[in-house]
Amino acid sequence: MKKILIGLLAAAAVGSAVSAASAGTLDDVKKKGFLQCGVNTGLPGFAAPNDKGEWTGFDVDYCRAVAAAVFGDGTKVKFTPLSAKDRFTALQSGEIDVLIRNTTWTISRDTALGFNFTGINYFDGQGFMINAKKLPGVNSALQLSGASVCVQSGTTTELNLADYFKANKMEYNPVVFEKLEETNSAYDSGRCDVLTTDQSGLYATRLTLAAPDDHVVLPEIISKEPLGPAVRQGDDQWFDIVKWVHFALLNAEELGITQANVEEMKKSDNPEVKRVLGEEADTKIGTDLGLTNDWVVRIVKAVGNYGEIFERNVGQGSPLKIARGINAQWSKGGLQYAPPIR
């Protein structure tokens, strides 16, 4: 009997600890009146302030999409720029509500660090960039034995670099920095032969170099870098919201719902379009998430659909000109695939 009682008390203690940990981020965000979003310190195309000091980019638009889902207003967001090293403590400590900062989903981040990744909004992979004037004739990473490589600490990049050179029995000299700016300027000033990071990051960084055209991204992709938003474990409602914002953006693209036509699409005869836009009678499509039933309308009005976000920030409508590639929809030969909204 005594044992059972102790067991029950222990279970109650665990139960209350869990509910304390899960005290709703949604309610906190609503109370504050804005979303606090952790982003990059300055990676063109993903998250960087423009000349007017406004944050822009692919990750920034994801922050705005979450804010729009909650408030119906994509401007109700404050940005916390975070280095590779500082991003995880900022999320753990509650300084930010969500981390949307070119962050790779890995098992240790998902378990030991206590996060939940809400999806993969950008399928990336690690690559190498060299100054072709300095290293003429180099057209493969396998020719880089003996090179000095600029790399940022606190990243998967640093770990994959070591694996790649070891696996290919090549020597290298890592030149490691904690900050993005230091890493990139060391490479630009010729202190290292090679810069390595996610391929998207290489394209973004190349634009910031003194002579971008002198630099070449080598063809090898040495890792999988599934990038996506992360939230703290212990708050399933918030996890669902950030996850379904991503799926809503993808579903909107599949259904041809755009920033320009979203109001018009509400009158569509297509039952799926009607359902997604919260126009079905007696729907609970948004309220079941803790939002309003027009949550997808709010998101698309604020930032457009996934394809629009991609093209505007990193694709053909941007200086980066990255091809959709594996980030295309599953129906167009890509990997982006969202579960249905029903």
Ligand SMILES: N[C@@H](CCC(=O)N[C@@H](CS)C(=O)NCC(=O)O)C(=O)O
């Ligand atoms: N996706 C990788 C790398 C992400 C990363 O932090 N990349 C660097 C180089 S592009 C960066 O964004 N640095 C910005 C900063 O630390 O301010 C990861 O999650 O570890």
